[in-house]
Amino acid sequence: xxxxxxxxxxxxxxxxxxxxxxxxxxxxxxxxxxxxxxxxxxxxxxxxxxxxxxxxxxxxxxxxxxxxxxxxxxxxxxxxxxxxxxxxxxxxxxxxxxxxxxxxxxxxxxxxxxxxxxxxxxxxxxxxxxxxxxxxxxxxxxxxxxxxxxxxxxxxxxxxxxxxxxxxxxxxxxxxxxxxxxxxxxxxxxxxxxxxxxxxxxxxxxxxxxxxxxxxxxxxxxxxxxxxxxxxxxxxxxxxxxxxxxxxxxxxxxxxxxxxxxxxxxxxxxxxxxxxxxxxxxxxxxxxxxxxxxxxxxxxxxxxxxxxxxxxxxxxxxxxxxxxxxxxxxxxxxxxxxxxxxxxxxxxxxxxxxxxxxxxxxxxxxxxxxxxxxxxxxxxxxxxxxxxxxxxxxxxxxxxxxxxxxxxxxxxxxxxxxxxxxxxx
Amino acid sequence: xxxxxxxxxxxxxxxxxxxxxxxxxxxxxxxxxxxxxxxxxxxxxxxxxxxxxxxxxxxxxxxxxxxxxxxxxxxxxxxxxxxxxxxxxxxxxxxxxxxxxxxxxxxxxxxxxxxxxxxxxxxxxxxxxxxxxxxxxxxxxxxxxxxxxxxxxxxxxxxxxxxxxxxxxxxxxxxxxxxxxxxxxxxxxxxxxxxxxxxxxxxxxxxxxxxxxxxxxxxxxxxxxxxxxxxxxxxxxxxxxxxxxxxxxxxxxxxxxxxxxxxxxxxxxxxxxxxxxxxxxxxxxxxx
Numbered sequence: 001x002x003x004x005x006x007x008x009x010x011x012x013x014x015x016x017x018x019x020x021x022x023x024x025x026x027x028x029x030x031x032x033x034x035x036x037x038x039x040x041x042x043x044x045x046x047x048x049x050x051x052x053x054x055x056x057x058x059x060x061x062x063x064x065x066x067x068x069x070x071x072x073x074x075x076x077x078x079x080x081x082x083x084x085x086x087x088x089x090x091x092x093x094x095x096x097x098x099x100x101x102x103x104x105x106x107x108x109x110x111x112x113x114x115x116x117x118x119x120x121x122x123x124x125x126x127x128x129x130x131x132x133x134x135x136x137x138x139x140x141x142x143x144x145x146x147x148x149x150x151x152x153x154x155x156x157x158x159x160x161x162x163x164x165x166x167x168x169x170x171x172x173x174x175x176x177x178x179x180x181x182x183x184x185x186x187x188x189x190x191x192x193x194x195x196x197x198x199x200x201x202x203x204x205x206x207x208x209x210x211x212x213x214x215x216x217x218x219x220x221x222x223x224x225x226x227x228x229x230x231x232x233x234x235x236x237x238x239x240x241x242x243x244x245x246x247x248x249x250x251x252x253x254x255x256x257x258x259x260x261x262x263x264x265x266x267x268x269x270x271x272x273x274x275x276x277x278x279x280x281x282x283x284x285x286x287x288x289x290x291x292x293x294x295x296x297x298x299x300x301x302x303x304x305x306x307x308x309x310x311x312x313x314x315x316x317x318x319x320x321x322x323x324x325x326x327x328x329x330x331x332x333x334x335x336x337x338x339x340x341x342x343x344x345x346x347x348x349x350x351x352x353x354x355x356x357x358x359x360x361x362x363x364x365x366x367x368x369x370x371x372x373x374x375x376x377x378x379x380x381x382x383x384x385x386x387x388x389x390x391x392x393x394x395x396x397x398x399x400x401x402x403x404x405x406x407x408x409x410x411x412x413x414x415x416x417x418x419x420x421x422x423x424x425x
Numbered sequence: 426x427x428x429x430x431x432x433x434x435x436x437x438x439x440x441x442x443x444x445x446x447x448x449x450x451x452x453x454x455x456x457x458x459x460x461x462x463x464x465x466x467x468x469x470x471x472x473x474x475x476x477x478x479x480x481x482x483x484x485x486x487x488x489x490x491x492x493x494x495x496x497x498x499x500x501x502x503x504x505x506x507x508x509x510x511x512x513x514x515x516x517x518x519x520x521x522x523x524x525x526x527x528x529x530x531x532x533x534x535x536x537x538x539x540x541x542x543x544x545x546x547x548x549x550x551x552x553x554x555x556x557x558x559x560x561x562x563x564x565x566x567x568x569x570x571x572x573x574x575x576x577x578x579x580x581x582x583x584x585x586x587x588x589x590x591x592x593x594x595x596x597x598x599x600x601x602x603x604x605x606x607x608x609x610x611x612x613x614x615x616x617x618x619x620x621x622x623x624x625x626x627x628x629x630x631x632x633x634x635x636x637x638x639x640x641x642x643x644x645x646x647x648x649x650x651x652x653x654x655x656x657x658x659x660x661x662x663x664x665x666x667x668x669x670x671x672x673x674x675x676x677x678x679x680x681x682x683x684x685x686x687x688x689x690x691x692x693x694x695x696x697x698x699x700x701x702x703x704x705x706x707x708x709x710x711x712x713x
Contacts, residue, residue: 006434014711015711027617091542091710092438093438094544094545095438095545096541096542096543096544096545096710097707097708097710097711098438098439098707098708099438099439102439103437103438103439104437104438104439105434105436105437105438106434106435106436106437106438107434107435108435109435110545111544112543112544112545119540119543119544121465121469123468123469123472123473124465124468124469128465128468131461132461132462132465135455135457135458135461136458136540136544136546137544138454138455138544138546139457140454140457141457141461
């Protein structure tokens with residue numbers, strides 16, 4: 001075991017605003033400094049990457065002085081808020097762009113799984129695309145040939161393998177793409193949120209494959225995710241990023257606890273506005289949701305047996321008032337199994353929303369009867385046959401062990417997902 | 426695992442840049458990708474068309490017919506005993522290869538930003554694949570040229586290739602270098618300044634008329650004002666086209682001086698292209 005990857009003083013500067021006005025003059029200024037052998041004048045300035053603050057300068061540091069080392073065979077999770085610099089770091093690691101200063105030294109081939117299906121050509125058949133995609137990801141023709149059957153079998157698209165990819169369903173395309181990517185054999189694999197796409201079955205398969213890559217083959221994996229459960233599941237070490245710098249790096253549990261502590265207030269609510277994978281006509285949409293305790297404070301972790309509120313913020317973007325809209329919230333466990341559904345249709349309550357307005361929907365849940373674990377929410381908004389907004393896997397919440405039976409005793413972890421009030425008489 | 430010696434790294438990702446950073450070993454590693462791109466370009470262009478690869482032939486043939494009608498019949502340009510149609514076909518075949526290389530290469534960064542933004546592979550594979558797939562197209566068009574060549578021979582025209590025909594591959598390489606070099610410069614600049622893309626589309630059109638495609642170089646020196654004549658004479662493309670016709674049809678002029686000048690021009694432009702391309706490929710994704 002040795003250091004396989006070493007990052008030294010990585011910084012990345014971006015220009016704020018539109019590329020255009022001033023670009024040419026700044027370029028000339030930079031060029032003028034360079035031919036006189038001076039340092040780039042724009043490296044001295046630049047704001048700290050905090051998206052909520054108003055920028056005071058034209059340049060921003062997306063990453064600033066990142067130093068870390070990765071051991072061979074390690075699975076390093078990278079976590080942080082949106083815009084903390086995770087993806088920029090991965091882009092640099094996968095050589096899509098280069099750092100403004102600093103360097104990364106590596107001892108192995110890096111392959112990135114930033115987005116599956118990159119470079120698929122719709123006119124080519126599945127088989128031809130396996131070769132093309134594999135080659136783009138850095139495999140040689142001979143390597144792909146050796147794994148062709150395996151890839152096809154893993155994808156489960158045998159029947160369509162000689163049909164152009166443009167005739168594939170989107171699910172089939174993702175499966176085929178992931179099958180190719182999963183059979184890559186780089187020394188270092190870089191993965192960015194691929195698990196966020198696809199259905200529950202696919203996610204499970206993907207996580208399984210990643211575990212196999214890291215544990216069985218002993219390869220190094222860098223894994224970016226917002227999903228704490230899969231980070232906990234996969235990673236041996238975690239790097240926490242904040243505002244373009246490293247906040248903490250260390251053992252998984254320790255870093256995740258720190259993360260939850262510092263970001264508890266912010267992360268307690270889940271923003272949905274940047275979710276693109278939603279269905280429906282968007283007349284009324286979910287903006288965000290969070291959990292509250294009885295005192296009206298946002299909470300990030302829930303204990304079984306607690307009385308809580310689930311608060312949904314919805315907004316009507318149309319110019320029409322809707323009476324009797326229907327809201328359903330599906331709760332799935334981490335295996336993608338539907339546990340239950342909460343709906344105003346079931347409780348016979350009417351909800352209406354005025355045109356061009358926002359509304360908070362509060363659902364009270366008493367003595368939440370879920371076993372400790374991670375649960376996922378699917379949100380649905382509609383009226384009669386109209387689907388307004390439908391977000392699958394909109395977010396997740398953690399249930400921690402709590403005193404549900406008021407006896408101080410808890411059910412062991414592998415004994416089911418729900419709790420039921422009962423009494424021996 | 427065997428322990429590695431302390432400071433031995435496979436490669437380094439950094440901001441430092443060398444003037445020319447062509448990693449031939451890496452390009453060799455990605456050779457399969459190069460050929461798959463070539464295959465993709467050729468196979469997919471005429472999918473779901475009835476005539477398929479015949480489109481490769483129709484375009485130069487029809488252009489030659491129109492050129493013959495306008496420039497030779499109407500404009501009365503002399504082609505020195507060579508059938509005008511064949512004369513035009515030779516020029517257009519050569520010009521097409523250069524044009525395709527230039528225009529396709531010039532959009533390397535802008536049209537591939539999706540894929541370039543996701544995975545790394547040596548970016549230079551893209552323009553190289555364009556050059557190679559166009560070479561195949563050029564080959565097909567050359568076959569058609571040879572067919573007409575035989576047809577005119579059969580009809581009793583006295584046609585013979587020049588004794589320097591062995592230089593033919595050099596001309597093809599020069600065209601490829603020229604197209605690649607110019608294309609890489611344009612593609613690098615368009616990542617920031619989109620103006621060039623617009624300029625290029627009509628500049629190429631106009632350049633054809635100033636590259637001795639529909640007329641012999643000698644004819645131009647007689648009839649054009651001196652500054653235009655100078656431009657045409659020092660334009661490497663007109664040198665190439667003139668040389669191309671000289672080799673195949675033995676019409677027009679050839680000088681070793683002109684040949685050397687053109688070769689040097691192409692090489693210099695190619696290296697400038699490589700340097701600019703190399704600088705751009707590292708960070709273009711931030712500005713494109």
